[in-house]
Amino acid sequence: xxxxLSKPCNDDHTHKMFLQWVKKMPNEHQAFYMWSNxxxxxxxxxxxxxxxxxxxxxxxxxxxxGRRDSWTIPGKISHTVKKHPNTQFILFTSLENxxxxxxxxxxxxxxxxGDLVNQKSAYRKILPVLDKNFNSDRTxxxxxxxxxxxxxxxxxxxxxxxxxRFGYITYLSNKLDLKNEPSTFLDRICWEFDLPRHGVVKSKxxxxxxxxxxxxxxxxxxxxxxxxxxxxxxxxxxxFDLQLRSKYQNSFxxxxxxxxxxxxxxxxTEKTANSxxxxxxxxxxxxxxxxxxxxxxxxxxxxxLIDHSYDKISNPFDRIVTALDNNQRLLTDTxxxxxxxxxxxxxxxxxxxxxxxxxxxxxxxxxRQINEVIQKLANFQTNI
Amino acid sequence: MDTITTDQSKxxxxxxxxxxxxxxxxxxxxxxxxxxxxxxxxxSLMPHLEKQILKxxxxxxxxxxxxxxxxxxxxxxxxxxxxxxxxDFHRAHADMLDYSDYRLLNxxxxxxxxxxxxxxxxxxxxxxxxxxxxxxxxxxxxxxLEQWVNQQQKKLNFTQRPMEEKLFDLLKNKxxxxxxxxxxxxxxxxxxxxxxxxxxxxxxxxxxxxxxxMLLNDWKSVRYQ
Numbered sequence: 001x002x003x004x005l006s007k008p009c010n011d012d013h014t015h016k017m018f019l020q021w022v023k024k025m026p027n028e029h030q031a032f033y034m035w036s037n038x039x040x041x042x043x044x045x046x047x048x049x050x051x052x053x054x055x056x057x058x059x060x061x062x063x064x065x066g067r068r069d070s071w072t073i074p075g076k077i078s079h080t081v082k083k084h085p086n087t088q089f090i091l092f093t094s095l096e097n098x099x100x101x102x103x104x105x106x107x108x109x110x111x112x113x114g115d116l117v118n119q120k121s122a123y124r125k126i127l128p129v130l131d132k133n134f135n136s137d138r139t140x141x142x143x144x145x146x147x148x149x150x151x152x153x154x155x156x157x158x159x160x161x162x163x164x165r166f167g168y169i170t171y172l173s174n175k176l177d178l179k180n181e182p183s184t185f186l187d188r189i190c191w192e193f194d195l196p197r198h199g200v201v202k203s204k205x206x207x208x209x210x211x212x213x214x215x216x217x218x219x220x221x222x223x224x225x226x227x228x229x230x231x232x233x234x235x236x237x238x239x240f241d242l243q244l245r246s247k248y249q250n251s252f253x254x255x256x257x258x259x260x261x262x263x264x265x266x267x268x269t270e271k272t273a274n275s276x277x278x279x280x281x282x283x284x285x286x287x288x289x290x291x292x293x294x295x296x297x298x299x300x301x302x303x304x305l306i307d308h309s310y311d312k313i314s315n316p317f318d319r320i321v322t323a324l325d326n327n328q329r330l331l332t333d334t335x336x337x338x339x340x341x342x343x344x345x346x347x348x349x350x351x352x353x354x355x356x357x358x359x360x361x362x363x364x365x366x367x368r369q370i371n372e373v374i375q376k377l378a379n380f381q382t383n384i
Numbered sequence: 385m386d387t388i389t390t391d392q393s394k395x396x397x398x399x400x401x402x403x404x405x406x407x408x409x410x411x412x413x414x415x416x417x418x419x420x421x422x423x424x425x426x427x428s429l430m431p432h433l434e435k436q437i438l439k440x441x442x443x444x445x446x447x448x449x450x451x452x453x454x455x456x457x458x459x460x461x462x463x464x465x466x467x468x469x470x471x472d473f474h475r476a477h478a479d480m481l482d483y484s485d486y487r488l489l490n491x492x493x494x495x496x497x498x499x500x501x502x503x504x505x506x507x508x509x510x511x512x513x514x515x516x517x518x519x520x521x522x523x524x525x526x527x528x529l530e531q532w533v534n535q536q537q538k539k540l541n542f543t544q545r546p547m548e549e550k551l552f553d554l555l556k557n558k559x560x561x562x563x564x565x566x567x568x569x570x571x572x573x574x575x576x577x578x579x580x581x582x583x584x585x586x587x588x589x590x591x592x593x594x595x596x597x598m599l600l601n602d603w604k605s606v607r608y609q
Binding site: 005007009019035047 | 492
């Protein structure tokens with residue numbers, strides 16, 4: 001039995017693939033497909049699902065960040081899997097590195113690619129932003145829709161260091177939401193600020209936070225933007241062409257503020273894909289390991305020009321500071337950045353071809369993982 | 385609810401559980417809440433529930449009770465006694481936007497229902513998710529009821545959003561929607577029965593004429609005097 005509880009409006013790829021993949025699985029199974037939004041429904045599903053087959057296949061789109069009471073979604077998955085030690089579970093996920101958190105022996109994790117595989121048909125039609133405006137006085141762009149802690153910290157640091165003078169910054173501002181004093185804000189996020197080296201940077205960050213609260217950034221972004229297209233919620237492809245393309249024409253570097261940042265698991269979303277469609281030099285503020293993951297896909301990360309050493313730093317605070325400070329010239333030297341962009345044009349074009357077919361890479365990887373799991377399950381059957 | 389069996393010679397036989405969703409599009413004031421409940425009387429369709437009741441059922445891992453009495457729950461004459469206004473009544477109920485909770489409840493109820501929703505064009509445009517099979521209907525209004533609708537919209541503070549009529553037409557064509565003739569349902573009892581049967585046949589649901597007439601008269605008592 002395959003049952004779909006929910007799926008995102010813009011999911012035109014993963015759900016179809018899931019239905020195909022489940023057909024490859026051994027016969028005696030139950031299969032469920034769902035979107036993690038709202039998290040409450042997913043948590044309730046795990047509370048209530050009646051498991052009566054030896055193999056349970058569950059596909060969950062998107063992040064697993066929601067919680068109810070003390071339960072997180074990964075915690076609930078782990079609990080369910082442990083409760084049924086004689087059942088084999090296959091979990092399809094949008095997240096990379098989820099296996100670092102969920103390592104039960106009867107749970108097999110398959111990654112089908114993050115949200116960048118949504119809107120396949122629309123994204124494949126997007127043209128690369130190769131017509132850059134060389135008269136632009138900005139080097140970089142930093143888009144920060146949706147308030148998340150790492151975005152606020154990044155923006156605070158950019159402002160404190162004066163980087164904002166060289167970049168185009170958007171921020172979905174809702175100042176009424178941010179009633180906390182800056183020091184309180186920094187204390188409430190569960191990052192380690194207690195290392196001696198953090199003292200100076202923390203005070204800079206607080207200054208930047210004060211600036212963020214008092215200054216108008218370039219674009220007071222609005223959620224309603226999506227509804228204006230008349231094409232449904234989270235229409236990222238249309239947003240790219242109608243809203244972002246002109247901004248990307250005026251930038252050469254992008255600080256990509258991904259949806260996930262702190263946890264070891266991360267979701268690669270359209271924000272990452274957009275930077276390749278935009279043909280910008282990317283600096284990724286996503287999960288640790290994101291840069292390596294993109295190298296594994298075969299994308300050119302311009303390692304000769306960008307210092308991506310931040311990718312291996314687990315402390316989120318250090319990762320942000322390193323990512324920005326170690327690439328200071330890229331962020332602030334407009335002449336330099338335009339010169340190297342021209343030299344790299346063919347590399348941007350290659351990346352564009354790679355990103356618009358990234359679905360194939362994720363599908364092939366999922367197929368390999370599925371075959372490994374099927375083999376494992378077959379061996380398990382033989383051994384009992 | 386149907387299952388589609390995929391016949392793969394070398395692969396497993398996977399049964400995709402296919403729910404049918406009936407979606408009725410209506411402009412504010414076009415009796416969408418009434419029509420949802422009218423056609424939703426059929427036993428094969430998931431009851432339309434208050435958000436809190438839906439949440440409580442899911443929280444306590446309870447299926448829809450076998451003896452759930454739709455007619456008594458759907459009585460419009462109770463609305464003015466329970467809710468501040470019609471908008472509050474509308475908002476208190478789980479609707480198309482809560483489809484995943486209804487689908488979860490259906491799973492806990494043994495997958496014995498298909499789903500029925502009514503929604504305004506804006507909600508369909510921004511939030512409709514096409515999962516398995518959806519049949520689309522729209523509420524057709526002719527000139528005989530225009531005056532009544534206008535009066536109701538004013539009296540009950542129903543507002544249309546910008547471009548909503550244009551969106552209504554656009555979606556009607558996009559999804560090849562079938563009409564439900566509101567005036568035929570309201571003009572006389574015989575016409576009601578004919579139109580009710582016609583639509584039930586299209587929707588492939590069991591008509592419950594006696595209950596339908598009771599609901600009609602109850603709704604008329606508060607909304608169509």
